[in-house]
Amino acid sequence: MKRRMLSLAAVLLICLLSIAGCSSGQTGSEADGAGGNAAAESSASESARADSPGQVPAYSGKPYIVINDNQPEFEEGDFQKESFESYSDLDSLGRCGVAFANIGTDRMPHKERESIGMIKPSGWKTQRYEEVDGKYLYNRCHLIGYQLTGENANECNLITGTRAMNVDGMLPFENMTADYIKETGNHVLYRVTPIFEGDNLVASGVQMEAESVEDGGEGICFNVYVYNNQPDIEIDYATGESRRVEETSGTAGGQRTESGEQGSYVLNTNTHKFHRPACGSVSEMKAANREDFEGSRAELLRQGYEPCQNCNP
Known part of the structure; x- marks a missing residue:
């Protein structure tokens, strides 16, 4: 990805992460505010955390949350002083998998990035909205950024991602x-894992993990989930x-409704998430965990249910 002018919040994020890494003698709880933890609490994510990508809360407008107390989960054998890159083959649906690298200066590019317009990642649509920065909703998002490894038009390293995620x-x-x-x-x-639910062609988000090798994580250490919203x-x-949210507000049948209006939803009583009836996750739900609901979205929120990230009911 080319560098862009960053907001003040992003600049603060970089500064905080640069001065506070995962010290080799501290766990995430001992070093409260270390590495990406400090950035998350000082910037967009504040106190939002999860133990794993499978337990992330529904998107609430924050770009990312901390995973596993900000501790990456690399194997001991991964730590070496020789650079490498590894990209997963596309799956049967044309989706990217894990991208993993040990990045040194020898892997970084020494020329300007070339066009990647010929790559059409899974779920790619050209859609414009005036309110989106740059007008286009989707970017071709590098899992491992171009500035890190110089991988450009590599279809195994590009996913359909929102401008906000990118x-x-x-x-x-x-x-x-x-x-x-x-x-x-x-x-x-450095490892980036795109998270797809079921057979979805667009990732719900990506897990980003990184840890500096020679100094045992003192310089760089983070484990975050970035929402693709x-x-x-x-x-x-x-x-x-x-579509714009307001284009579906006020409708029923599982579409987004205003807080006092009635709608049709499907509840997963195990995960405590609610879905639109047409959501792909509904077909994968165990019958014992399914419950149909007619009522307001606000009532479900009061009952402790969270909206599905995919269908955004």
Whole structure:
């Protein structure tokens, strides 16, 4: 990804992450505010945390949350001082998998990025909204940013991602990592995992993990989940289609309703999430956990249910 002008919040994020890493003698709870934890609490994510990508709360407008107390989960054998890159093959639906690298200065590009317009990641749609920065909802998002490894038109490294995920969520972590490598000459283990629900063609988000090698994580250390959402835009993750939220407000039949209006929803009594009846997750739900509901969205929220990230009911 090319560098862009960052907001003040993003600049603060980079500064905080740069000065507070995962010290080798501290756990995330002992070093409260270390590495990405400090950035998350000082910037967009505040206190939002999860133990794993499968337990992330529904999108609430924050670009990312901290995972596993900000501790990445690399194997001991991964830590080495030789650079490498590994990209998963596309699956049967044409979706990217894990991208993993040990990044040193020898992997970083020495020329301007070329066009990637010929790549059409799974779920790709060209959709414009005046309220979106740059007008286009979707970017071709590098899992491992171009500035880190120079991988450009690699279809195994590009997913359909919102402008918000690309710029507000991923870019500050990429910039901070690149700056550290250039300044120190050290290596950084770096892994990005796109998270797809069921057969959805668009990822719900990405898990980003990184840890600097030579200094045991003192310089770089984070484990975050970045949401693939765009404020005020509703996305069908199964297909990549989208619409403004207000275009569906006030309707029933499982579409988004105003707080006092009635709608049709499907509840998962195990996960405590609610879905639109047409959501792809409903077909995968165990019958014992399914419950149909007629009523207001506000009532479900009061009962402790959370909206599905994919159908955004």
